[in-house]
Amino acid sequence: MSAPRYGDTSPGFREQRFDAGEVSINYAEGPDNGPPLVLLHGIGRRWQIFLSLLPTLSRRWHVYALDFRGHGKSGRVARGYHGTQYGKDVVRFLEERVAAPAVIYGHSLGGMVGMWIAANYPRLVRALILGDNVMDPATFWDSMYPEFFGSLRDLALRGGTTEEIAHGLAELKIRVPTLDEPIALGDLPGNDLPYLRWWAGCIQGLDPDTFNMSLDGSSWNGWDSDALLRSIKCPTLLLQASEELGGLMSDEDVQKALQLLSDGRHVEFPTLGHALHLQQAEPVLRAITEFLETL
Numbered sequence: 412m413s414a415p416r417y418g419d420t421s422p423g424f425r426e427q428r429f430d431a432g433e434v435s436i437n438y439a440e441g442p443d444n445g446p447p448l449v450l451l452h453g454i455g456r457r458w459q460i461f462l463s464l465l466p467t468l469s470r471r472w473h474v475y476a477l478d479f480r481g482h483g484k485s486g487r488v489a490r491g492y493h494g495t496q497y498g499k500d501v502v503r504f505l506e507e508r509v510a511a512p513a514v515i516y517g518h519s520l521g522g523m524v525g526m527w528i529a530a531n532y533p534r535l536v537r538a539l540i541l542g543d544n545v546m547d548p549a550t551f552w553d554s555m556y557p558e559f560f561g562s563l564r565d566l567a568l569r570g571g572t573t574e575e576i577a578h579g580l581a582e583l584k585i586r587v588p589t590l591d592e593p594i595a596l597g598d599l600p601g602n603d604l605p606y607l608r609w610w611a612g613c614i615q616g617l618d619p620d621t622f623n624m625s626l627d628g629s630s631w632n633g634w635d636s637d638a639l640l641r642s643i644k645c646p647t648l649l650l651q652a653s654e655e656l657g658g659l660m661s662d663e664d665v666q667k668a669l670q671l672l673s674d675g676r677h678v679e680f681p682t683l684g685h686a687l688h689l690q691q692a693e694p695v696l697r698a699i700t701e702f703l704e705t706l
Contacts, residue, residue: 421465424474426484429508431500433491437484438477438504441469446537447513448472448703451501451521454621455563457483457613460518463692467700475509477501479520481618492624494634498527505535514706516699518542518687519659523634530642538645538706540699543652543685546636546664548628555586555657557626564622567614576611577604589655601690636664640671648702649677650695656684676702 420426420439429436439458448468450461458476468474478485479497488496501524505513514537517525522544529536545551566579581597581604596602624630651665652658669675678698680687688695 420459421462421469423469424465424476429504431480431503433496434480434486434488434500436477436480436486436500436504438475441465441472441474443473444470445472447509447511448474449501449505449509449513449515450474450476451515451517451524452476452479452482453519453521454560454625455482455613455617457616459483459609459613460689464688464696464699467696472514472703475504475513477504479524479621481621483613483616487618487620490620490624490629492618492621493630493632494523494527497524498531502528502532502535505532509535512537514538514540514703516540516542517544519544519685526636526639526643529645529647530639533642533644536645538702539643539647540650540702541647541660542650542687542695543658543660545659546640546661546668548631548634550659550661550664554659555588556659559583559585560622560626563614564619564626567617567619567622570615573608573611573615576614577607580607580610580614587657637667637671640668644673646674646702646706647672647676648698649675650687650698651677651679652683652685652687653679653681656682658683658685 424439424441426437426439429438452458452460457478461476465474480500481487481492512535515525522541525539525541529539562583566576583596584593585596586593649665649668651660654661665677669677680694683690
């Protein structure tokens with residue numbers, strides 16, 4: 412897993428603040444080179460996870476990349492990390508800062524938020540790209556991620572310097588489905604020290620309660636993926652990682668989603684895990700741009 416760069420910005424992009432009412436949201440905005448495209452990251456991350464995609468996407472799109480509440484430079488809210496709360500922040504952003512219906516690319520948590528917005532506020536969403544997000548919470552509970560999220564939360568609670576957190580990440584043991592024994596995160600390909608330092612920066616800017624609410628199940632309250640999928644009428648692309656490499660979008664999820672969506676499409680990445688574009692940007696970028704060209 413690696414990103415081609417570990418900086419905090421991209422040429423032509425500038426960070427700004429948005430008042431979402433309950434919380435202030437940090438976001439990056441690129442040049443106005445086309446229709447709006449909004450990027451939503453996964454839990455424990457920040458908008459910079461999309462840096463490898465921005466140069467290409469911003470050539471023909473007006474790209475916005477947000478920090479969710481409790482992440483990056485956005486504000487924190489005690490016990491305020493329910494799925495609908497993330498969604499309402501983005502809805503207000505779309506209504507007040509984006510001039511036209513947007514394409515949303517959501518990775519992981521961002522995909523779940525994108526589903527909720529597209530189902531409940533269809534006038535705001537032109538198309539939807541779902542990056543290996545959970546459909547059925549049971550898939551999450553049966554995966555390696557509850558244990559992994561607990562470890563990441565503990566790192567965030569412990570705090571420390573970027574270097575200390577990076578070394579803590581390197582030593583974390585995770586259970587990869589294809590391996591018999593847990594493996595240290597730092598021993599996985601691509602998890603070199605520069606990348607782990609960058610990831611440590613994400614953890615430093617994180618409210619640990621974002622993980623707490625996922626781990627105690629409260630952030631999932633009211634989640635009904637079947638009802639949401641039936642309500643989504645815009646073109647929707649499913650990006651599926653390999654379950655054997657830790658993907659969270661199962662074959663059953665994909666089959667059901669394609670049956671329930673009005674206009675569903677699907678690309679599978681058999682050699683990529685849940686991190687998708689963080690692991691290899693090019694194949695994911697190719698799938699995204701080919702989908703965008705059909706709109």
